[in-house]
Amino acid sequence: MKKITNQYLGNRAKLISIKKQAEGINLYTFNLPGFSFIPGQFVMLSLPGFGEAPFAPCSDPAKSNQFQLSIRRVGIVTTALEKLQKYDFVDIRGPFGNGFPLKKLSKKDLILVAGGMGIAPLASLIEFLLRNRRSFNQIYLLYGAKTTSQLLFRNHYTKWQKKINIELCVEEKDANWEGKTGFVTGLCHRDQIKVNPQNTAVVMCGPVLMYQNNAEALAKLDIKPEQILVSMEAKMKCGVGKCQHCTLGKKYTCLDGPVFQYSEIANDF
């Protein structure tokens, strides 16, 4: 009888730290020997007895055997995860998916657009870009969150700002906020972004509505839908192209994505 590998079995990863990033959002660091990933890929994290859910690592991909996930409490798995202690174990499957096409992005001006939790995979991409800074031209990060406290990775900004341009905005400002308010689309403006539109790639990660609005804003900068990459949030369950939950037109988010060219899937939203 032919031996079949069970792709639904995970590997045990050790939780080595939990840090609060914002209300209801934690940064989890895991240790898993042999694990490596490309920014933009995702893992299936499971807590036996509670379930399994997809997350994209947000850490520096050059750090082997270790990765970080920025996770907001929304469902059963993420609530149970908050109750874990240091040195507890979780199960990890993956990494799955294509990740960002790092080679294709080189020698280009880059605009990274993040909305809310969408900053997570982009944070990992930024770490990669900083390590390989010379392979890229101008780099912009446009990042919007609901409130100032929900702007994540704040302790990284000083380091990031030395090498890339960061533009931030919040929907609801508070007394301490002196920056811009509104949606991230508002940052997508010619006054702020100096790029060569012919040689620019855009990477977006956030809610679908943000993709549509930003694609229109980017068109005003002469950036075409073919130049835009988006990372799709979908109901990944199996991660291996079987369960059908994450289909998008003719594509599987888990196998063909989660990173797609915007023009390929804009009609399948």
Added chain:
Amino acid sequence: MPKLLDWLEKKYLVIAPIKKEAQFVFELINPHYGRPSQIPKIALDYPTTMLPPNKIALMPPKELMLDFTKPKNRATIDQLPTQVLFGVHDYDIQAINILDKVMSKPTEDFYYLSRRQRTIIIGIENQRTPLHFDHYFPFELKGGFDLFLSQMKGFFIVTVGSKIGEKLVELPFFEDSSWKIKRVKDFEPDFVFSPKTAKIIEENKDSQVWDKLAKICLGCGVCSYVCPLCYCFETSDEIGLDNRQKCRYRRWDACFLADFWTIANKNCTKPKLRDRIYNWYHHKFVRMPEEYDHPGCVGCGRCLAQCPAKINFREVLEELIKNSRKPAS
């Protein structure tokens, strides 16, 4: 035939069609195999069954995936005994052949394939009923069964489909026959599914047909549950009352349900029923032919028979094709 069945029942788990009230169902008829059992009468001349045989034998409604209390051998399915799926109609065998492809590429599904490796399939010839429309999807069975039975007056003719089948016909329940088998060539159905049909469905994403359907469809998903080629699933964990037993199961799902498309933040990516209905047709008749060279339908007619809103999926296909022939106005 009874002797062959007796022999199989002593040696293997046997899943066969039996009559239950007004319907026919595939059921495990010898849970205590190896010991004589009181078998319900097997219905070899059933018109069709409520659920397809593969959904009993190869992808059960609720299946244990992982048992977290067993650290080294979390998946226990590889200890399953061999099972015989007895009395399967040709369209259901064809469905299994397509599923074998779906479950093998581009990635392997451990649970389906583990069960499939341990399954002997004995097919049986069937009579067409008005619900069947398997002639829409012509195929020639080139395997997928170990034995195939055709009923004649007073005896059965058996076709051998595999090495296991060759071994089985060496049993004393079989004898040589003087029959020489030929096939008749000129069977031409009036309508046949083709790449053109797929194209029509692909081009009709915005058609009124889906809106009209959404008005009568209850969105219950029964058509998916009874379909031999609907294979989507949901996974969920369960914790025992003692807080020790922790297991992951998978269950049939249905893309007609809004929950199917709802992610953790409660955002449903297909909130409109018409879009979910279209997705079902798109998957079966556009994506599956592209991915696996065959539509996700064998015309078994179960979706027609079980739909509580009496939606006739065959007529939906026909209406789309008819509309596409009308000149654009």
